[in-house]
Amino acid sequence: MGARLRVFLTHEQDQTLLNLRKQDVPQKVKDRAEVIRLSAHGWYVEKIAAHFDWNKKTVRKVLHQWTNLGLEGLWESPGRGGKPKWKEDDIIYLEECLRIEPRTYNSPQLAVKLKTERNVQLSPDRLRRVLKKRGSIGSERGKAIKENKTQ
Template sequence: MGARLRVFLTREQDKTLLNLRTTDAPQKVKDRAEVIRLNAHGWYVEKIAAHFNWTPQTVREILHKWQKLGLEGLWELPGRGGKTKYSEEDIVFLEECLKKEPRTYNSHQLAQKLSSDRQVKLSPDRLRRVLKKRGSFGKEPERVIKENKTL
């Protein structure tokens, strides 16, 4: 059995971690801050892991990141997940085509136009979701859904 992993906090660090609970930080960051505080207050890694329903290794990784990086180690590193294959200019280009040209397009035709004119390959389904999320569909590119209709 290895040595017990223990973190010691200054009063300012403890206060900063406690204040993270009331900010608009992601829930993962709040949980990680709480893990560090619990460890500093004497909780064992296994007890913290049981409390959060995590593995002890996850708790150890959080504590090691805290020791190595400090407050910065609580947040996810940028660049996680898939990268977008299109830029804002590509979508604006399609919106301008929808405004200017008298014809109507379906998602397959828009995907082909984007591929031939801008060399950006997007599936019709993905393109439809992107345009719908922006509120650009049909001949009304400025139409945007501003509030949830289920409220």
């Protein structure tokens, strides 16, 4: 059996962690702060894990992060997944083009326009989903049909 893992807090640190419960932070951060406070009040890792219904390794990880990083260790680090290939300015540019230009575009045409003019490569399907999520397309169907009909 290994040595007991316990953290020690100053009064200011304890008050900071206590105040996190009342602030608008993610629930995970609040739980991690409580884990650290319970450890400082003498709770064993096993008892904390049972209290939160967590694995003992998770509790140990939280305590080690507190020891190594302090308050920063409570928050999630940025994800390892793929980063967006486009920026907000690119989508705003496309929305402006759709609003100003008299012609209509489909998603493959918009993808080509984005590639040639902004050097951002997005698949037509992905581009369509991004625009749809922002509410840029499909919300004014009647207006788009009336304006783009040939006279």
